Structures are given as structure tokens and as C-alpha cells.
Amino acid sequence: MANYSLTINNRRYDVANVEPDTPILWILRDTLGLVGTKYGCGIAECGACTIHLNDSPARACSLPISAVSGMRITTIEGLSDGDVLHPLQQSWIDNDVPQCGYCQAGQIMAAAALLNRNPTPTDEEIDTAMEGNLCRCGTYHRIRQSIRDVANANRKKGGKSWPDHLTPMED
Amino acid sequence: MARPPDTDGGLTAYLDALVGEITAGRQPPATSVAKLGRRDFIKLSGLAGGGLVLGFSLKTPTARATTGKNELVFNAYLQITPAGDIVIMAPNPEIGQGVKTALPMIVAEELDVRWNDVRVMQSPIDADAFGRQFAGGSRSIPDNWQILRRAGASARAMLVAAAAARWGKSAGELETMDSRVIHRTSGQSAGYGELAEAAARQSPPDNVRLKDRKDFRLLGRRIPGVDNRAIVTGQALFGIDQSPNNLSYAVYHKCPSVGGKVVSANLDHIKTLNGIQDAFILEGNGNPGELKPGIAIVADSTWAALKARDALQVQWDTSTAAADDWDALAARAAELSSKPPQQIVTERGDVAQAVRDPSNKARESYYTHHFVAHAPMEPQNAAAWHSDGRIEIWSGTQTPGRAISAVAALLGIDSKNVHLHQLRAGGGFGRRLINDPVCEAAAIAQRIGGSVKLQWTREDDMANDFFRVGGFHAMKGAVNSAGELVAFEDHLITFSENGTDPVSGGALRPAGYPENACANSRLAHSMLPLGIQCGPWRAPGSNTTAWAQQSFLGELAAAAGRDQLEFLIETLQSITSPVPGGVDKNRAIATVKLAASRAGWGRNEGKGRGMGVAFYYSHMGHVAQVADISVDASKRLTVHKVTVAADVGPIVNLSGAEAMIQGAVVDALSTMAGQAIGFKSGVISPLNFDQYPLLRIRHTPEVEVHFIESDNEPTGLGEPGLPPLAPAVGNAIFAASGIRPRTLPLSREGYVLA
Numbered sequence: 075m076a077n078y079s080l081t082i083n084n085r086r087y088d089v090a091n092v093e094p095d096t097p098i099l100w101i102l103r104d105t106l107g108l109v110g111t112k113y114g115c116g117i118a119e120c121g122a123c124t125i126h127l128n129d130s131p132a133r134a135c136s137l138p139i140s141a142v143s144g145m146r147i148t149t150i151e152g153l154s155d156g157d158v159l160h161p162l163q164q165s166w167i168d169n170d171v172p173q174c175g176y177c178q179a180g181q182i183m184a185a186a187a188l189l190n191r192n193p194t195p196t197d198e199e200i201d202t203a204m205e206g207n208l209c210r211c212g213t214y215h216r217i218r219q220s221i222r223d224v225a226n227a228n229r230k231k232g233g234k235s236w237p238d239h240l241t242p243m244e245d
Numbered sequence: 246m247a248r249p250p251d252t253d254g255g256l257t258a259y260l261d262a263l264v265g266e267i268t269a270g271r272q273p274p275a276t277s278v279a280k281l282g283r284r285d286f287i288k289l290s291g292l293a294g295g296g297l298v299l300g301f302s303l304k305t306p307t308a309r310a311t312t313g314k315n316e317l318v319f320n321a322y323l324q325i326t327p328a329g330d331i332v333i334m335a336p337n338p339e340i341g342q343g344v345k346t347a348l349p350m351i352v353a354e355e356l357d358v359r360w361n362d363v364r365v366m367q368s369p370i371d372a373d374a375f376g377r378q379f380a381g382g383s384r385s386i387p388d389n390w391q392i393l394r395r396a397g398a399s400a401r402a403m404l405v406a407a408a409a410a411r412w413g414k415s416a417g418e419l420e421t422m423d424s425r426v427i428h429r430t431s432g433q434s435a436g437y438g439e440l441a442e443a444a445a446r447q448s449p450p451d452n453v454r455l456k457d458r459k460d461f462r463l464l465g466r467r468i469p470g471v472d473n474r475a476i477v478t479g480q481a482l483f484g485i486d487q488s489p490n491n492l493s494y495a496v497y498h499k500c501p502s503v504g505g506k507v508v509s510a511n512l513d514h515i516k517t518l519n520g521i522q523d524a525f526i527l528e529g530n531g532n533p534g535e536l537k538p539g540i541a542i543v544a545d546s547t548w549a550a551l552k553a554r555d556a557l558q559v560q561w562d563t564s565t566a567a568a569d570d571w572d573a574l575a576a577r578a579a580e581l582s583s584k585p586p587q588q589i590v591t592e593r594g595d596v597a598q599a600v601r602d603p604s605n606k607a608r609e610s611y612y613t614h615h616f617v618a619h620a621p622m623e624p625q626n627a628a629a630w631h632s633d634g635r636i637e638i639w640s641g642t643q644t645p646g647r648a649i650s651a652v653a654a655l656l657g658i659d660s661k662n663v664h665l666h667q668l669r670a671g672g673g674f675g676r677r678l679i680n681d682p683v684c685e686a687a688a689i690a691q692r693i694g695g696s697v698k699l700q701w702t703r704e705d706d707m708a709n710d711f712f713r714v715g716g717f718h719a720m721k722g723a724v725n726s727a728g729e730l731v732a733f734e735d736h737l738i739t740f741s742e743n744g745t746d747p748v749s750g751g752a753l754r755p756a757g758y759p760e761n762a763c764a765n766s767r768l769a770h771s772m773l774p775l776g777i778q779c780g781p782w783r784a785p786g787s788n789t790t791a792w793a794q795q796s797f798l799g800e801l802a803a804a805a806g807r808d809q810l811e812f813l814i815e816t817l818q819s820i821t822s823p824v825p826g827g828v829d830k831n832r833a834i835a836t837v838k839l840a841a842s843r844a845g846w847g848r849n850e851g852k853g854r855g856m857g858v859a860f861y862y863s864h865m866g867h868v869a870q871v872a873d874i875s876v877d878a879s880k881r882l883t884v885h886k887v888t889v890a891a892d893v894g895p896i897v898n899l900s901g902a903e904a905m906i907q908g909a910v911v912d913a914l915s916t917m918a919g920q921a922i923g924f925k926s927g928v929i930s931p932l933n934f935d936q937y938p939l940l941r942i943r944h945t946p947e948v949e950v951h952f953i954e955s956d957n958e959p960t961g962l963g964e965p966g967l968p969p970l971a972p973a974v975g976n977a978i979f980a981a982s983g984i985r986p987r988t989l990p991l992s993r994e995g996y997v998l999a
Contacts, residue, residue: 093549093552095552096546097548100546104547109479109486110480112622113485113624114623116703117933119934120939149479150479159477166476166477167477170900172341173904174340174670174672175341175476175483176483176623177671179476179477179479200942201942205942208934208941209942210672210939211341211622211908211912212908212910212911212940213908214945215947
């Protein structure tokens with residue numbers, strides 16, 4: 075058993091007395107009550123648990139807490155700025171993407187990580203970035219359209235994709 | 246092979262009863278229209294803060310069947326507060342089919358409220374107050390259509406009456422729009438909130454006039470899902486997200502072969518492990534749809550429970566467990582296919598004679614489809630809190646009423662002491678019609694006398710699924726010298742758990758086509774014994790029968806040297822003796838013609854590219870699809886586009902309706918391309934997505950959706966969009982390559998998605 079200090083959504087959490095091999099997914103869900111990150115397969119095959127580690131996409135179900143301590147973690151709960159939604163979240167609503175909705179947090183986190191490094195992806199780049207996220211309901215058409223819409227808006231803005239407060243620190 | 250009948254738990258009978266309940270209203274409810282004159286809306290009193298609360302109810306045969314009493318049953322209600330808040334209850338479980346948005350829209354249309362003024366709430370689960378609440382059989386829309394419209398119209402009439410009294414006008418002079426009553430000539434108007442108190446003193450009308458479809462302002466528009474914002478911000482909407490106080494976490498370990506019992510396990514060791522609170526054996530209640538034997542591990546965290554499970558050592562008694570072997574069953578099916586069928590489902594004329602007739606061209610083909618899993622993205626789970634003889638359950642079940650009665654019987658308590666919180670489900674597809682996770686959580690909570698969240702792993706979810714049954718269609722047919730269909734036979738080699746009836750989803754259910762489209766036809770079953778558990782899977786039966794039958798009609802069109810589309814339309818036109826509640830040939834032909842014309846049928850797109858068409862009628866929905874595909878010599882398959890025409894009556898929410906069709910096409914292609922559940926000695930594989938491929942975004946074809954709207958009774962769209970896809974793609978592969986695929990998944994014939 076060990077203690078960890080985590081930075082999640084720009085907030086510090088102290089997690090006491092957990093096994094070092096506990097996947098960060100279960101720390102988020104069971105220990106911290108951040109249940110937006112979903113359990114789907116446990117083997118990093120479905121993408122329902124996608125979070126950001128230092129702004130890059132990662133599968134929370136397969137990352138032990140010992141490996142992520144000290145990294146900047148972002149979950150779906152931290153993607154919006156209070157009531158101001160991330161452009162992708164708004165686009166997801168506008169395109170009425172969700173059916174059951176279970177995979178969508180992971181989908182949005184994967185898409186946000188894509189726009190983070192490439193604000194104006196092509197369809198091919200969208201397909202490549204989103205390949206690891208499964209949707210059993212089959213909402214892929216609208217997922218693609220939602221990302222396209224934000225990418226197109228970014229093109230009009232000259233390639234800027236992020237609200238200032240969410241500008242990634244890397245690069 | 247199969248478990249002996251005395252230990253089978255009666256699963257077939259259990260699931261038959263469940264599906265029977267769900268499909269009880271399958272016939273178009275023509276009688277409900279005649280009931281419009283009866284007073285069946287009831288004002289509810291006691292709303293804190295005043296205002297109008299309208300319960301509405303309907304004496305229906307199904308309500309009587311459920312309650313056993315000939316009494317009024319509230320089905321749902323709406324509420325308008327003096328402050329102008331308009332709350333509409335969504336009575337049925339939301340599993341991704343969009344009913345939490347669509348059902349309140351129906352009320353809102355007749356009520357003439359502005360949609361932005363409406364707040365939707367998931368109604369409590371309460372059979373006495375709300376009647377049957379379930380998500381299955383694409384029944385939510387047709388079962389609630391008339392009731393919800395009349396609710397909205399009745400409340401509207403009461404608001405109008407209140408305004409008329411206040412202004413000294415006649416009700417006929419008043420209009421309603423955007424949550425207001427308006428007197429056009431005087432310019433007077435009042436919001437619904439202002440009128441709510443006075444409306445609550447009005448009597449509910451005996452009779453209300455419902456809108457003509459052409460006057461709909463809300464229905465047929467694109468309305469985003471009411472939970473969208475909560476979903477995209479990661480709120481705790483799902484069953485898996487719920488955490489009652491003082492929660493323990495549990496896993497439940499069952500025999501790898503379905504039906505195996507625990508002899509012993511190293512529970513003493515397990516209890517010494519970090520974070521483990523308890524570990525114990527549950528015997529099961531003999532019903533595999535409720536509680537199977539297994540070992541519960543209760544822990545401080547999900548992870549502690551999962552780790553302890555890895556250290557479990559169990560001795561199983563598999564003497565009564567399923568011992569099925571797919572390869573052996575497939576070999577026996579091939580033998581049965583050449584013997585006379587065991588059960589005749591329907592027969593006319595003489596197929597054998599027509600097939601033998603030398604002036605006809607005859608064909609025989611054998612189609613094989615493997616078992617598949619539901620694999621909803623949210624693995625099965627349930628939370629339960631047991632205290633003082635009462636239990637609370639948190640679940641995204643599709644059948645909450647059944648869950649309550651099952652838990653009550655299992656725990657030996659009155660069902661009024663079972664309270665179920667209905668949560669959004671992360672996909673259903675039929676899996677959550679069965680409440681085994683709920684029963685397991687309830688049994689564990691009772692044993693520990695506290696609150697517990699039971700989590701299945703993905704592997705648990707796959708191994709303990711109630712699968713879509715596999716099967717083998719031995720087809721025979723013939724066309725005459727004019728190229729017309731003269732004989733059609735589908736001898737389905739299916740499976741039986743009890744030796745007398747096909748398993749759930751494993752029967753042919755004639756709806757008039759194609760068996761009534763030619764002079765000689767026969768639908769028949771033979772059955773192999775099965776211990777593997779099967780259950781309803783999105784469009785049960787139809788999801789594979791459509792593929793075999795519509796593919797084989799494509800073969801007969803080719804035998805006749807005729808265009809597939811022309812032949813398909815001709816067979817539909819030839820239907821005689823339509824089945825009540827079955828296919829309507831005019832509606833069917835209209836969908837086929839529309840899909841074909843929008844797809845540009847007949848275009849020659851060159852080598853390796855082709856189009857295929859298929860039609861299927863299921864769950865009261867008429868749907869035609871045209872697939873446009875490419876396939877190369879190494880069987881690399883690309884589905885470019887699928888054009889869909891559907892007639893499900895009037896459309897409630899255009900965005901949701903299109904989503905259901907898009908999703909059904911993706912789901913059907915996903916399943917068709919590479920999914921198969923195998924079993925050897927009753928042990929299931931594969932158990933996770935690394936070997937059970939779901940379609941990915943890259944392989945998603947363009948989907949173009951057209952609806953033929955009509956005043957026919959509406960049906961739901963959870964299911965009817967799925968069955969035609971597989972035969973449309975199969976027919977297109979034949980058109981492009983001259984090769985006829987006869988195995989699902991296509992990967993078993995060497996096809997890969999490119």
C-alpha cells in the first residue's frame with residue numbers, strides 16, 4: 075500500500091493507502107468519485123476510459139497509479155471550464171451524437187487530444203486518431219461530423235483550437 | 246451435450262414469458278383509437294406549490310394482464326407549475342434508443358409547449374402508477390403514442406378552458422402556441438404557468454381532438470437528446486456510476502461452463518487478502534436468468550475484488566453444466582439438413598414437387614451463422630442496499646418491473662420492499678432484458694446486510710451473455726420458365742434447450758413474406774440440444790433470418806437471370822393472404838423503390854463494385870436497404886454507402902430516428918463482418934474486444950436515410966433498421982464478384998474490411 079498525490083483537472087488530490095498497481099481508472103471512479111471516465115474492457119481495447127496525461131490520450135484502465143503520479147491528468151469532468159463547454163462538447167450536443175452515451179466521454183477525450191496537437195485534422199487524420207475508440211451504438215458518423223465542425227471552425231480562426239485557459243503547456 | 250431438463254432452470258420458458266410480455270402489444274392497437282371518448286385522465290392533487298398535475302391512464306388489456314385487476318392505471322404524468330415550469334415524465338428505460346427524449350416530445354406536441362420550456366424527468370418505476378415500463382421489442386413509441394398524445398391534448402384543453410373562463414370567451418376562439426393560450430382578435434394571451442392553478446380546477450375533458458400530422462410543430466423535427474449535456478460532461482448517469490453510502494465492491498465468479506456448481510474454493514485464503522471484507526458461495530436459485538451458483542468476493546474497492554479473484558482456486562462440479570461444442574453441433578446440423586424437418590412452422594403447396602419439376606429452375610443453398618454476443622459498452626453491473634428487510638437497487642435494466650419481482654422472490658420479501666432506481670443504460674440490445682446482475686447484487690447485499698456495487702468484467706459479460714443463437718438455414722427454391730418465384734423453403738436447423746421449442750431468438754416467425762409470395766412454400770425447424778444460454782438480441786430472429794432468406798431470393802433472381810431489384814419487387818407484389826400485423830406489400834414496395842432510386846440502382850460502376858438490395862419487415866417496421874460495395878479478388882471488402890428507406894409511420898424525433906438507422910447499419914455491418922462466439926465443452930470464447938471486433942470509425946460507410954411518413958401507427962426504431970443490412974451487403978458482394986457469401990461472420994469466408 076502507498077500514498078500518492080495526483081493533479082487532476084488542475085486540482086490536487088491526495089490518495090492514501092492504495093495498491094501501487096491499482097489502475098488510475100478505479101482511483102478516479104471508486105476513490106475520487108470522478109465517474110465520467112468509464113470502464114469498458116480493462117485491456118485498453120475500447121477507449122471508454124480515455125483520459126489525458128500531460129495532454130496526450132491514455133487508457134486509464136491499464137495505467138497503474140504508480141505510473142501516473144506526478145503527471146497532469148485531465149478527465150472529461152475537467153475538459154469544460156465550469157459551465158463553458160469545450161468546443162467539442164458543444165459540437166457533440168449540436169450534432170446529437172450520443173445514443174447510449176457510455177463511450178462518449180472517451181470519444182471526446184480522444185478527439186480533444188487530437189485537436190490539441192492538430193487543430194485542423196483531415197478526415198483521414200480523424201479516422202486514425204479515433205480508431206481506438208469503440209462505439210457499440212454506431213455513432214461514428216456524428217462523431218466524425220462533430221470533430222470536422224470544430225476543425226472547420228479552427229480553420230476559419232487560423233488554426234487556433236483551444237480556449238486560452240485550456241491552451242496546452244507543451245510545444 | 247445439453248444440461249438435463251430437470252436442471253435447465255426452464256430458461257426457454259422464462260425468456261418466452263419475458264418476450265411474450267414485451268410483444269403483447271404487437272398487433273397494431275386499432276382499439277385504442279376507439280377508446281378516445283372515455284374519460285381516462287386523472288388530476289392528481291397535493292402538488293406542493295400548486296399548479297396542474299395530470300396523471301393519465303388507460304384501461305388496456307396489457308395493463309390488466311400486468312396487474313390482474315380491471316382498474317385504471319396511471320401511465321405517466323406531466324406537471325405545470327405556476328412559475329411556468331413544465332415537467333414531463335419519461336416512463337420507459339433509456340438504453341440509447343432515444344425514448345427519454347422522444348416520449349416527452351409526443352406530450353409536448355399536443356400540449357403546444359415550447360420544447361425549451363420542458364424539463365424531462367425519468368419517471369419512478371412503479372407498476373401501480375405507471376403501468377408497464379420496459380425497453381424492448383421497439384415497443385416504447387407504439388405503446389405510448391396514443392396515450393401520450395391524449396395526455397398532452399387533455400392538459401392543453403384544461404389550460405384553454407381556464408383561459409376561456411378568465412376572459413369570458415369560448416374555448417373555440419382560443420389558440421395555443423409556445424406554452425401560451427392566445428386570443429387572437431383581442432390580443433390577450435397568458436402563459437401556461439399563469440393558467441396552471443385555474444386549469445387544475447377544470448375537469449379533464451371526456452374527449453379531445455388530436456392534431457393532424459400536418460399541424461405538428463415539434464414532431465418530425467431534430468431534437469437533441471435531453472441528457473446530452475450530462476453525457477458530454479461526464480455526469481453520473483449510468484448504473485455503473487451509482488454509489489450508495491458505505492459502499493462495498495463485489496465481483497461474482499461463476500463457472501466457465503454455464504450451469505456448473507461450486508464444490509469448494511479457497512475462501513479462507515481469499516479473506517486474508519488486502520482489502521477483502523468477505524468471500525462466500527451462493528448456491529443459485531435454479532434460474533440462470535436470475536442467480537447462478539458462484540463465489541462472491543466483497544472488498545473495499547473494485548480493484549481489490551478483481552485482484553483477489555485472480556487468486557481464487559475453485560473446484561467446480563460441471564456434471565450439470567453446458568458441454569456444447571460448436572464444431573460438433575455444426576456437423577450434426579449438416580446431417581439434419583438433408584432429413585425431413587422436425588417441426589413445420591407453415592406450409593402451402595408442395596415445394597418438393599415444384600423443385601423437382603424439370604420446367605422450373607431450382608436452387609438449394611446452406612447458410613450458416615455463428616453465435617454472437619450483446620457486448621454493450623457498459624459491462625453488466627448493479628448496486629444494491631439491503632437494510633431492515635428492504636432493498637434499494639440501482640440499475641440500467643431494460644425490464645425494471647421484472648427486476649423488482651425477481652429480487653422480491655429471490656430474497657423472500659414483498660415487492661413493495663424493493664425499490665428500483667432506473668438509470669440510463671450503456672447499451673442494451675436485449676441483454677438488459679435479463680436481470681441476473683441485479684439478482685446477484687441483491688443476493689450479495691442481503692448476505693452482507695449492507696450496500697454493494699457488483700461489477701462484471703468484460704470477460705464476465707461475454708462469458709455469461711445470453712447469446713444471439715447461431716443456426717443453419719437449408720434453403721430450397723425454384724423459379725419457373727417466366728422467371729417467377731414458384732417455390733421457397735427455409736428449413737432452419739436451430740437449437741433447443743428443453744427439447745420441444747427453439748431457444749429464444751431461434752425460431753422462424755412468419756410475417757407473410759416470402760412464404761406467402763409463391764404457390765409452394767415451407768418454413769420449418771429442426772433442433773439440436775443446447776446448454777449455452779441464448780436470449781433476445783436486437784431484432785431477435787429477424788437479424789439472421791433476413792440475411793438467409795433475402796440472400797437466397799437474390800440467388801433465385803440470379804437463377805432466373807433477372808435484375809435483383811425487379812425480382813424483389815415482383816415477389817412483394819405477389820404476396821397473397823397477408824398475415825395480420827405482418828408485412829404490408831404496398832408499404833414494402835414503396836420502401837424498396839425509394840431506396841433503389843435514391844441509391845441510383847442500375848448504375849454500372851465497374852469491375853469489383855456492385856449494389857445489393859434487401860427488404861425486411863420486423864417490429865412493425867418496413868425497411869429497405871441498398872448497399873454499394875467494392876470487393877477485390879482477395880476478398881477485401883469496402884462498404885461505400887448504404888441507402889435506407891424506412892416506413893415506421895410518423896417520425897417523432899428526426900434526429901433520433903436517423904441515429905437509430907445509422908447505428909443499426911453500423912451494428913449490423915460490425916456483426917456481419919467479424920463477430921463470432923465459439924464454444925468448446927461449454928466454455929465460451931472470445932471474451933474481450935481484442936478478439937471480438939467491433940466496427941471502427943474508419944470502416945463506417947456513408948448512410949443515407951429516407952423516411953416514408955404516414956398516418957399508420959408508429960413503431961419504434963431500435964430494431965427494424967438492422968435486419969436488411971446483411972443481405973443487402975451479401976447481395977452486393979455477389980453483384981460485384983459473382984461469389985455468394987453464405988456464412989456469418991464474413992471473416993469465416995476470408996473477407997476483411999478494407
